[in-house]
Amino acid sequence: MTIVPRLHAVIADVFGVREDAVTDDDSPDSIEAWDSATHIQLVFALEAEFGVRFEPQEIADLASVAAIRRRIEREVTDGSG
Amino acid sequence: MGADSTGRRAPRDWHALPRDLKPADYMRLARQVTAGDGEPLEPVRVACLSSYSLGFVEPFLVVEGTRFGLRVVPYFGEFGQFEQVLADPESRLYAFAPDVLVLALRPEDLDPDAVTRFHASGGTRLRALAREAVERLARCTAMFRERATGPVLVANFAAPADPPMSLFDANLTESVAGTIVTANAELASAIHAHAGAVVWDYAGLVAATGSTRWTDRRLWALGRIPVSAECQPLMARHLARTIRASRRPPAKCLVFDLDNTIWGGVVGDDGVEGIRLGDDYPGNAYKALQRSALALNDRGILLAVASKNDEEVVRNVFREHPEMLLSWEHLAAARINWQPKSQNLRAIADELNIGSDALVFFDDNPVERAEVRRNAPEVGVIEVPTDPLDYVAALADAFQFDQLALSEEDRGRSDMYQRERQRRALATGAESVEDFLASLDMVAQVGQAGQATLGRIAQLVGKTNQFNLTTRRHSQADLQAMADDPNGVVAWLRLRDRFGDQGLVAVGVLRVAERQAVIDTLVMSCRVMNRHVERALVAYLNEHAARLGCDGIVGEYIPTKKNAMVRDLYPALGFAPMEGDGVERFVKLVGDDACAWPAMIAREDAARDAS
Numbered sequence: 001m002t003i004v005p006r007l008h009a010v011i012a013d014v015f016g017v018r019e020d021a022v023t024d025d026d027s028p029d030s031i032e033a034w035d036s037a038t039h040i041q042l043v044f045a046l047e048a049e050f051g052v053r054f055e056p057q058e059i060a061d062l063a064s065v066a067a068i069r070r071r072i073e074r075e076v077t078d079g080s081g
Numbered sequence: 082m083g084a085d086s087t088g089r090r091a092p093r094d095w096h097a098l099p100r101d102l103k104p105a106d107y108m109r110l111a112r113q114v115t116a117g118d119g120e121p122l123e124p125v126r127v128a129c130l131s132s133y134s135l136g137f138v139e140p141f142l143v144v145e146g147t148r149f150g151l152r153v154v155p156y157f158g159e160f161g162q163f164e165q166v167l168a169d170p171e172s173r174l175y176a177f178a179p180d181v182l183v184l185a186l187r188p189e190d191l192d193p194d195a196v197t198r199f200h201a202s203g204g205t206r207l208r209a210l211a212r213e214a215v216e217r218l219a220r221c222t223a224m225f226r227e228r229a230t231g232p233v234l235v236a237n238f239a240a241p242a243d244p245p246m247s248l249f250d251a252n253l254t255e256s257v258a259g260t261i262v263t264a265n266a267e268l269a270s271a272i273h274a275h276a277g278a279v280v281w282d283y284a285g286l287v288a289a290t291g292s293t294r295w296t297d298r299r300l301w302a303l304g305r306i307p308v309s310a311e312c313q314p315l316m317a318r319h320l321a322r323t324i325r326a327s328r329r330p331p332a333k334c335l336v337f338d339l340d341n342t343i344w345g346g347v348v349g350d351d352g353v354e355g356i357r358l359g360d361d362y363p364g365n366a367y368k369a370l371q372r373s374a375l376a377l378n379d380r381g382i383l384l385a386v387a388s389k390n391d392e393e394v395v396r397n398v399f400r401e402h403p404e405m406l407l408s409w410e411h412l413a414a415a416r417i418n419w420q421p422k423s424q425n426l427r428a429i430a431d432e433l434n435i436g437s438d439a440l441v442f443f444d445d446n447p448v449e450r451a452e453v454r455r456n457a458p459e460v461g462v463i464e465v466p467t468d469p470l471d472y473v474a475a476l477a478d479a480f481q482f483d484q485l486a487l488s489e490e491d492r493g494r495s496d497m498y499q500r501e502r503q504r505r506a507l508a509t510g511a512e513s514v515e516d517f518l519a520s521l522d523m524v525a526q527v528g529q530a531g532q533a534t535l536g537r538i539a540q541l542v543g544k545t546n547q548f549n550l551t552t553r554r555h556s557q558a559d560l561q562a563m564a565d566d567p568n569g570v571v572a573w574l575r576l577r578d579r580f581g582d583q584g585l586v587a588v589g590v591l592r593v594a595e596r597q598a599v600i601d602t603l604v605m606s607c608r609v610m611n612r613h614v615e616r617a618l619v620a621y622l623n624e625h626a627a628r629l630g631c632d633g634i635v636g637e638y639i640p641t642k643k644n645a646m647v648r649d650l651y652p653a654l655g656f657a658p659m660e661g662d663g664v665e666r667f668v669k670l671v672g673d674d675a676c677a678w679p680a681m682i683a684r685e686d687a688a689r690d691a692s
Contacts, residue, residue: 009105010105012109013105013106013108013109014104014105014108016108016109016112037136037137037304040137040300040303040304040306041104041108041137041140044104044310044313045103045104045105045108047310048103048104048105048310049103049105054299056299056302056303059299059303
């Protein structure tokens, strides 16, 4: 499965929002449940879903769906290349 | 069953959740549990006070709680706050009205140097810190007890993953690890002084999981979370299990199956010598399970058997198999018959005078487990893995036996039940055996060998070891010749009962010479022992002896290593001993009806060459 639907499913599960309503533009500003504590839950969930490991200094930068998508796409491309 | 805000449906049976879930699954499922979806769960309000960020366990704890029938409603205090909230009757803790309090304090959170710079003070700083932590936790327990009655679970102290002077630590009389071990013993004794307070064995969990794997330095650095994402579900499962144990008494009785459960193989087919049990693979897997069952018995859990087998065959294994750790005397009750297991479990509960919800059932056969789940849903059923090497772990995972305290009464309970059982067996034994046989609705069909039956007859004659009077291994051709001889009879008996057709289970061969009929061969499947089937077959042979004009019928017994169980068969059937020449011979008059067809078995006569 491609990255985007899986990513949207994780966002929906972690924050309790509708999967089909998640967009690239979503961030802590648009999703109420997305705060500093649940951000760490999101990191757990992303690492398990995509088999990636985020460096501590980049975790704070994963502050929107678009940023997370680009970061995971880079990993997958690097991994297969 | 409702759908949550993500639009996905909740599972109906929480206890059937897969073991491995991803973090995102936990977060989705936790909302569904909290919303009250799915099968009913027992709500329990759990307040946690900790010296570190424990709140990340919330979705894991909520979901893992469902495996133990709990709907956990958690509350997490600000980290590092204990006495402030416990002393204040107006605090949010008491407003939450907890059913259970969890105290999780790590000494290294209070003073990291006490561990890391252990040797700066020759260890005295850590010892003092640990003692202070113990006293503080005991004080917190007492403060809670003044205002609330629910259980208090106090986490003990895990040894740090990397002690200072790592390799050296274990070589010291005063070590970090040793100090922690001593502190945990002091903690247990200080906590047990308070009613309803118990240790939550966090240290044991960390050690079993591996302290290196336990921690993710990023989570500790970013959020004071000392437990890795991978280990959060393990911590949650362990805590939920401890919460359940603090509120529920342990199950009282383990009821296990026999074949392929406490020994390998099927004793009815394989015989006592053929079952797998011993110190080598695969017998050692079954022996290990027996040892674990005895360990449960040591702490007051009763042991009982529910098995589809012949009781005499089973008793023979208990009596004669040298590798059996379990003895018949360990069993508080046994139901060895062909009734459905759900009925036998309820009968065992009645006999022991306990509720059937206090039983836990261990059976390798998924069909039997399903039958019990459907017809006796109150019984705990262990999901037994297919590999016998995993049996011991499955029994250890049976949370129904969890027990956080052990009394003198627990230790003596098994003996008490064994004495009671012996007393009852003497009082009621004989009558119930006859009742049981009558309840089987047995029908025996008898006939003489023909083409359709000779193959099975030769197989029984060739393979039967135990219920075999002479162990003469006649070939199929020999049997054919004896059946065709006008002075011979090859007779068979087929049995069915209310549970189904048991098949062709017994064979007798008669040779006539000089007005005497000699029972050359008498064999029977051990599956139908102790049901008077042999009596029926001998009565049938007796009729043939009369038909052939004989005055007497002679039974022979040739002892072997395996057929001692039939040594006294002919005397028991009313035959008188004769002078012997290596073969033991017993005789009776043909007209004598002491060996009549048994009343509890109905009879059908097959036409020759039918069947």
